[in-house]
Amino acid sequence: MSTETSPAETRVLAYWLWGLPLAAAVWVVVYWHLAALADWLVSAAGLSRATHWGEAVHFFLYDTPKVLLLLTGIVFVMGVIQTFFAPERTRALLAGRRLGIGNAMAASLGIVTPFCSCSAVPLFIGFLSAGVPLGITFSFLIAAPMVNEIALVLLLGLFGWTVAALYLGMGLLIAIVAGLIIGELKMERYLEDWVRAIHQGAAVAPSGTGYGWVERFEAGWRHVREIVGKVWPYVLVGIGLGAAIHGFVPEDFMASFMGRDVWWAVPAAVVLGVPMYTNAAGILPIVEALIGKGAALGTTLAFMMSVIALSAPEMLILRKVLKWPLIATFIGVVATGILLVGYVFNLVL
């Protein structure tokens, strides 16, 4: 890590610079032939897509490699990008900002800063103690899990760029407005007492410093092993459920209770989503299959946002630092935002 010009390091870098374009080319070729591959596998197995089983198996064989390929690609790229955005750096960028512009910055940085929900508490305290206002800290905490790169790329791959862009815009808007509201309400007194009393140790910045390109690429690869290694069971279960829905649930079945004309469907979707805990990669294949059966896009996206952003386990983690009134406000504001998104999507699309 000390010098970037040692011969061994240069050789490793050369491997990466040759290997990456090659891997990218293979990726593209495979990605564009997935449909043909699934068709071939289904007929080779003696199944017909006219049958329930054939259609379900086709969905599974097409979506599994597609989602895994998208996931691997984006997770690698994000792993490299994240080496430029250590949480320490994000915190320095946000310290002392005013509400408004600060919330917008926090929400955007939430997309690229590495974050896992078990780090939520140290991050929260670290931000506050460095002088990042409470409202801005919340904008970050809402955007980070909800508008994550995995959700965005899977939406792009499964539904096209309009839906992905709308999701990005709406997610950022919720994070910004919710943070503004919490900031305006001046709820600092609802932090747990030990949090207000804490005097955090001097900021150290051991992560994200002294990266060379080899380290960045290696970080990307480690990110792939870590994330894909963790979420693939969720993905398989999600695609399995999606395949069953796709093959066996009658056409337009979902329209009767998840269609756009059913006014209570959006709130019901949000409430259902809270106790559920999975990730974007697992929930999206289900969303895709539901929409194919006549469920309205807004309703299903509201469900997805609720599952990702308002999970019960994360609330329990945050309970260690927040008193109930602040948690309730947080849930209330975010849930209202998601409801609005659901209705807007149902109206627009």
Add this chain to the structure above:
Amino acid sequence: MKNVKVLGPGCRNCQATLTLVGEVARAKGIEIQLEKVDQMAEIVRYGILSTPGVVIDGEVVHAGGIPDRKKVESWFGPAA
């Protein structure tokens, strides 16, 4: 003997880091006193923003994600 603390509320990555540090120290034949710190108040006192964090003899050497094996090896000096 080095005192090594792994800071983390007990998620998968923290567990993996703990195992990795113990493994590398054993492989290098270095005796360490390995501690797991899972109290939030204690964790944040070290000023880390993301877990797991690693503290050696009171100094933070790592924060965020499972550390690279090479990095862990460098904490325990050149090969014995």
